[in-house]
Amino acid sequence: MRQVFRSGILGLTLSITTMLGSASVFAQAVGNDKNALPDIGVVASEVLTLDKEMLIGDAIMRQMRGQAPVIDDPVLTEYLQDLGNRLVLQADNTKFPFEFFLINNSVMNAFAFYGGHVGVHSGILTRADTESEVASVLAHEITHVTQRHLARRALSQQRSSPIQIASMIGGILLAMANPQAGIAAMQTSAAMASQLNIDYTRSNEQEADRIGIDILYRAGFDPTASSTFFGKMAQEYRNSSRPPERLLTHPLTEKRIADARNRMGRYPEVRLPPSLPFNLAKARLLARYQFEPEYALEHFKAVVETNSFAIKEAGLYGLAIAYFANEDYANAQQINDKLLASDPNNLFYVDLATDIDIATGHAAEAEQMLRAQLNHKPRNSVVVLNLASAQMAQKKNEEAIELIRDYLLVHPDDQLAYQLLSDAYKANKSFKGMYQSKAELLALYGAYPNAIDELQHAYNYTGDDYLEKQRIRARIQQFRDEQEKLKHF
Template identity: 55%
Template sequence: METMRRSIVLCLCLLPALVFAQARLNNDKNELPEIGVVASNAISIDKELLVGEALMRQLRGRAPIINDPLLEEYIQDLGNRLVAQSDNAKFPFKFFPIGNNDINAFAFYGGHIGIHTGLIVEADNESELASVVAHEIAHVTQRHLARSIESRQKTSPLQLVSMLGGVLLAMADPEAGIAAISASQAAGAQASINYTRSNEKEADRVGIETLAHAGYDPSAAATFFGKLAAKYRHQSKPPAFLLTHPLPESRIADARARQAIYPRIQVGPSLSFHLIKARIQARYTGIRTYDSSYFQAMLDNAEHPVIKKAAQYGLALTLLDTEQPDKAKPIIDRLLQDDPENLFYLDTFTDIALAQKRHHEAVEVLTEHSLKQPRNRVLALNLANAMIKDGQHNEAVRIIKDYLLINPEHLLSYQLLSEAYGESRQMLEMHQAKAEVYALIAAYPRAIDELQTAYNFTADSTLEKQRIRARIEQMRDADTRLRNL
C-alpha cells in the first residue's frame, strides 16, 4: 500500500522497555510469583491503562511508528497468539511497529509493546521473533513496571509520565531523548528503567513457557540470544536490545536448560514471517543493498518454496518502489494465481494498479475480497484508498467509518478519512477528521484549532455547532489531564 505509506508514515517518540525494580522471587525457581498482589498497592489496572494510553498518544506524535496495515496486522496476530497462552493478561495487548534498524523491542504500561523493524530483519525465523515478543509480554503480565512503583510510594505514577517519555526516548534515540529531559533528572530516571536480573530471569522463564504453549520452538530464545551475544560481543556499540537486556553466558545457559523442559517443536518456515521480513527490507530499512538485485539473488539461491515466494514478493516491491510497476505486475499476478486470498499480494496488486491508473479495477477486485473478509484492516483501507483515487469518496467514507467502529484509535484511518472529505470538498467533515488525527498524537491545541475552523462551516446547523463545542471541551479536558500527568 505504497501510495498510502508515503503520505502516512508518522514519526513518533519511541518508548523502549521501562521502569523495573527489584522483584521478589520464590525460593522454587520454577514456581511463578503471585501476580497482582505484589503490585496492587502501587498502581491499579485502571490507572496503568490510563498511563499507557497517555504515553501511547505521545509516542504517536514523536517516534517512528510505521502505519502500515500489513505490518500492524502481522505483529498483532503474532502477539495475540502469544497472549492467548499467557497467564494474568489483565487487558488487551496492543503491538505496534517502530521503524528503526536497531534490534529491540519494549513494553510499557497498559499492555503496549513496540517492535523494531530491525528485530524482525535480524530474526531468522518466526520462533526467534516470537521469543523476544513473549519475553516482553512476560514483563507486562508479571507487572514488572507496576511492581517498580511499589518502591516509589511517595511518587504518583502519573507524575512519572513526562519524565519517562524523555528517558525512554533516550534509550532509542539518544540525541532526542537527552534533549527531552534535564541532566538532573537523567541519572536517577535512567537507574529506574534498567532491568534487574530477577526481572529478566522471570521474563525469560515465563516467556519460554508461553513460547512453547503457543506452538513455537522453545529453543528459539536461547538460539537468538546466543546469536546476538556472539555477533556483538566485541563491538563497542551493541544493539539497543543488549543494552536493556544484557546477555551474560549464565543467562543464555539458563535459557538452554529451561528449553529442555519442553518437547522440541519442529516449526516449518512461516510464509507470513518471510513476507513481512522482505517487505521491511524493501521498504523500511533504508539500506540500499536490499534492492532488486538482492532479491533476485535470493530467488536464484532459494530452495524452500516459502523463501522463493518471499524473494519474488520482495523483488516486486523493489521494482514498484523504483517506478517499474510494469515489471512488478507479472510477478504479483503469478503469486496471486497460486494464492489468491493472500493479503500481502493483494496489497501490492493495489499499489501496482493505482500506479498504472487502473483505479476502478482495483476497486472491483478489492470489493470482491472485502465481502469475504469484512472489516479486515488491509482490505478495508486498501479499498478505501482505491475508491478515493477512483472518485468514489462517499463509499470510501462509509468503509473507513465502518472500520473505525472496531478500531476507533486507528491513525491511518482518520488520515484517509480526512483525505476523502478533502477530495470531495466536505470541509466541515475534513476539519473534524483532522482534529481526531491531532488528538491521537496528543496535539490537543492543534486539534482544537481544527474544530474551531470546522465550526465556520456549520452554516445554520445548530446540532453540528453543539457537537463541535462539546468536542472542543473534551479536547481541552484531555489536554489538561495530559499536562497534569
C-alpha cells in the same frame, strides 16, 4: 498500501509525560528492586490500578505515535498483531487487550509498557531466521505486562521526581526516532542519577524468560528459539558498537543465555516448517523500509537468483516490491500477479496489487478485487483501507468516506484511516469533515491543543446546524477533559 513510518510528526514536547507524574515510568524504566516478587494482584494495585495503567499506557502510546518512527503499515501491523494474539491466548493474567506495533529501528530490541502495549524494533524481524524467534521476543514482553512488572516498579518509585522521570522518558522516546539526539537528551537529564535505572531487575528478567518460554511452547512454537535468539543478539552486540546499556531494555548477560539454554531440556523438540507470513513480512520490511530502492532491487535480484530466502515466494515478493519502489511497475506486476494467482487471498499480495493498479491508472480493477475480499473480511484493515484508496483514486470520495467511517467504529485508533478520511473529505470539499478528521488524528498523537484548534475550524463550517455545533462543542470539551485528566494521577 504505501505508507511510510511517522517520525517526529508533531514535534511533541514532554508535556504529556510530565503530566503522568511519578506513576508514569516507561516500560524501559524498570529498575533495581532486589526483593522477591510481590503478589501481582495486591501489591502492584496499591499504587497503580488497572484502569490507571490503561490510561497511562494510552497516553504514552499517543506520544509514541507522534515522536517515534512507528511503522504505520496495515499489512505488517496485522501480521504482528496476529502473531502476538496467538501468544496472548496462552498467557495468564491478561487484564486487557494487547497492542503490538513496529518501530523502524535496526537495533535488535523490543519493549513493553502500561496497558498491554508492545513495541518491536524492525531489527528483530529482519535479523530473525524463524517466526519462533520473533515469537520468543513477544512472549517475553507479554510476560512483563501480565506479571505487572511496571506496576511493581511504580510502587518502588513513588518518591521519584515527576520532572526527572519525564525527562528520562522523553529521552527514550527521542532516542527511538533519533538515537544521537535522544542519547544526548538523556545524558543531560537529571534523571541520569542513580534514583532511576532503566534496566529491568534481574528477578523480573528471569521471570519473563521462564514464563515467556512456556507461553512460546504452549502456543505451538519452538521453545529453543529463545536461547538461539539470545545468542544471536549477544553476538551482534559483541561485534558492533551498541547503544548505551541504559537504552537496551533487556541487557543480555551470559548467565541469562545459559539459563535459557538449560530450560530447553524441559521441553520436547518442536519442528516447524518455515512460515510464509513471517518471511513475507521480513521481505516487506527489508524492501520497503530498510533498503534504499536501488539497493533493494540489487539485493532481491541476488536473493532470487541464488534462492537464498527461506521461502522462494517471499524472495520474489521482496523483488516485486523493489521493482515497484523503482517505478518499474511492469516487472512488479508480472511477479506479483503470479504470486496472487497461486494464493489469491494472501493480503501481502493483495496489498501490492492494489498499489500497482492505482499507480498504473487501473484503480477500478483494484476496487473489483478488493470488493471480493471485503465479503470475507468486512473489517480487515488491509482490505478496507486499500479499497478506500482505490475509490479515492477514482474520485469516489463519498463511497470512501462511508467505508472509512464505518471501519472507524470498530478501529477508533487507526491513524491511517483518519488520514485517508481527511484526504477524502478534502477532495470532496467537505471542510467540516476534513477538520474533524484532522482533529481526531491529532488526538491520537496526544496533541490535544492542536486537535481543539482543528475542531474550532470545523465549527466555522457548521452553518445553522445546531446539533452539529453541539457535537463539536462536546468533543472539544472531551479533549480538554482528557488533557486535564492526565494532570491528576
